[in-house]
Amino acid sequence: MRVIGMISGTSYDAVEAIAADIELDGATLVVDLRQHLSVAYPDELHDAIAAVLPPAATTIEQVCRLDTKIGQHFAEVAATIAGAAFDGRADLVCSHGQTVFHWVEGTHALGTLQLGQPAFIAERTGATVVGDVRARDLAAGGHGAPLASLLDVLLLGTRPDRVRGSLNLGGISNVTIVGPSLEPVAFDVGPASALLDAVVSARTGGRDTFDRDGARAARGAVDEELLARFLDEPYYALEPPKSTGKELFHLQYVLDRLDGREIDTDDLLATLTALSAETVAADVKRFGVEDLVAAGGGTKNPTMMREIASRLPGVSIRTIDDYGIPATSKEALVFALIGFLTVHGLPAAVASCTGATHSSILGSIVPGTTPLRATNGALAPTSLVIRTPLPAS
């Protein structure tokens, strides 16, 4: 089946899309990767998203306008990658859309809202579209996150002989951990680049949106007293399953902890990079992870990767590129797999990871121009093979 998976993460830097041929061979998901495409939001849309994100107030009119504009942007990206990978004929698109609010109280997620009306994607591409992928798991008592645990568990195994962790460094960091005597567990760790990006944007008046190559953090010095203040955050002490987002970790969060104190931007970025590394390392150590596989935009930040590695001597750290999956397209692949399972009537949520009472078939289906085919009788997969990696670009 010709499938496109798409997401814009909490960093809302770009829509990541992947095109793949996916098939089920017995209980193995076999994937041939065809294309990866990353398309930044136009400035106007980027700013419109920034304007509604917490702690900002917004209006229903703005929410409606954004739902349309984001849906249309995703639709163009879907059409572009469908043209390049499948001569315009994709069977299925699974779109995560853009999270604008994730409603969490303590260790319970009560609601989650992704914008980007999937009907625009169906209209533009003719493909069946799966959207609203988090809602059902949340309705089943889960966090609707981290959904990447599906791919992580398939790739690392449910009961491997060593304790293995899969780390995603996006705006928020999340991990999935599997081991010989452990039910798979997954949760959001804390901010990876969310606070870094917020500080860089604020201190450069929006000229820069992230600390490219971690250069500024590398120049700065960690303020240990401030770092301790950041680490004193009740979220880190909560037991998993748990999830968080920009509702908690935003610019004002940093300003509140600075409490009027002046600090050099490079030093602040060094301190926040240390915070990201320290929180990841603490959870990796707590679960005794021996092998760590990293993905997400944060893997492109050498300072962050160095800070994580220096806190985890003896832990083998690789990136997911070693499994044939480019680190920045992992999440898009997750949604391609989820969409595929959904239209085959198969559950895609890992209940022990999201905290749901059971594993659900995820998403809402928007029909394309042709009727959905019945796909009864497919076996739930227990492993994943990347048969074809992406062609070198």
Ligand SMILES: Nc1ncnc2c1ncn2[C@@H]1O[C@H](COP(=O)(O)OP(=O)(O)O)[C@@H](O)[C@H]1O
């Ligand atoms: N070359 C780079 N140097 C430093 N940071 C980077 C680099 N490339 C990406 N990033 C960081 O990764 C973030 C995007 O990562 P991504 O995995 O797309 O997160 P999300 O899923 O939240 O959108 C950027 O906002 C930025 O902070």
Ligand SMILES: [Mg+2]
């Ligand atoms: Mg992103």
